[in-house]
Amino acid sequence: MGRILCIANQKGGVGKTTTAINLAVGLAKSGARTLLIDLDPQCNATGGLGQPPAERHPLVSQQSLSETLRTTATAGLDVLAGSRNFRDVDALAHADPDQSATLRQHLSAGLTGYDFVLIDCPPSLGALTRLALANSTEVLMPIQCEYFAMEGLTQMIEVIREVMTAHPGRLRFGGILLTMYDHSLELTHEVDEEVRDFFGEIVYRTVIPRDVAVSEAPSHATSVIDYSPRTRGARAYVELCLEVLENE
Numbered sequence: 136m137g138r139i140l141c142i143a144n145q146k147g148g149v150g151k152t153t154t155a156i157n158l159a160v161g162l163a164k165s166g167a168r169t170l171l172i173d174l175d176p177q178c179n180a181t182g183g184l185g186q187p188p189a190e191r192h193p194l195v196s197q198q199s200l201s202e203t204l205r206t207t208a209t210a211g212l213d214v215l216a217g218s219r220n221f222r223d224v225d226a227l228a229h230a231d232p233d234q235s236a237t238l239r240q241h242l243s244a245g246l247t248g249y250d251f252v253l254i255d256c257p258p259s260l261g262a263l264t265r266l267a268l269a270n271s272t273e274v275l276m277p278i279q280c281e282y283f284a285m286e287g288l289t290q291m292i293e294v295i296r297e298v299m300t301a302h303p304g305r306l307r308f309g310g311i312l313l314t315m316y317d318h319s320l321e322l323t324h325e326v327d328e329e330v331r332d333f334f335g336e337i338v339y340r341t342v343i344p345r346d347v348a349v350s351e352a353p354s355h356a357t358s359v360i361d362y363s364p365r366t367r368g369a370r371a372y373v374e375l376c377l378e379v380l381e382n383e
């Protein structure tokens with residue numbers, strides 16, 4: 136089985152979904168068989184790829200995963216659509232340990248054949264994010280370059296550590312990604328320095344600039360890499376893909 140990247144941060148609006156979509160598209164374009172799982176009831180990753188939400192979340196529906204996978208406009212990229220159905224969210228979130236084992240089997244059975252699986256998490260440290268962490272091999276945490284960026288990170292790291300202890304040797308820190316980076320702002324440089332001082336080499340060299348093309352792409356049901364490939368945002372996400380591929 137390939138690498139499973141959980142894209143998580145309990146803070147909202149830090150660029151989780153944007154990173155999930157663009158990394159998934161970039162990895163698929165590099166030739167890697169890639170699956171994007173939308174675990175967020177907001178279904179932004181699903182919508183951003185031009186797909187409608189699923190009526191039942193594929194991970195709790197009776198169908199096998201292979202029947203619920205959808206292909207996308209990008210060759211090599213499949214998606215497991217999210218669901219807004221609160222019963223499904225509940226079922227996913229409150230799966231008892233036995234059910235969660237079934238879920239893991241369900242997942243691993245459907246994941247063979249992928250080089251990369253990316254899981255887009257909701258902005259919370261709740262059961263959905265824990266479920267994603269427990270089923271991943273690495274966690275990628277986007278951090279927005281703003282005041283309070285580091286606030287709450289200790290809680291997040293505590294939860295990641297808990298999962299690492301519960302499943303030794305499975306989950307590793309894939310990396311921290313600085314998003315909405317604005318070179319002209321003193322604050323951006325302060326956050327950059329603080330995050331790199333604190334986390335050291337697990338912070339990606341690549342930073343994602345604040346770029347309007349990045350925010351426009353989802354309304355065209357596509358990644359910024361397809362929407363506007365020459366922009367700084369698109370180039371940064373391509374660079375991030377290379378860094379992720381390098382960090383095997």
Ligand SMILES: Nc1ncnc2c1ncn2[C@@H]1O[C@H](COP(=O)(O)OP(=O)(O)OP(=O)(O)O)[C@@H](O)[C@H]1O
Pocket residue numbers: 146147148149150151152153154175177179256257258314315316343344345346347349350351368
């Ligand atoms: N590099 C960027 N430049 C400009 N706008 C961006 C950039 N990255 C993300 N955005 C915009 O910021 C907003 C939040 O991004 P996104 O939805 O990816 O965050 P999120 O962490 O997934 O949010 P949530 O916690 O609600 O799931 C969106 O409107 C998105 O288009």
Ligand SMILES: [Mg+2]
Pocket residue numbers: 151152153175179256257
């Ligand atoms: Mg999101």
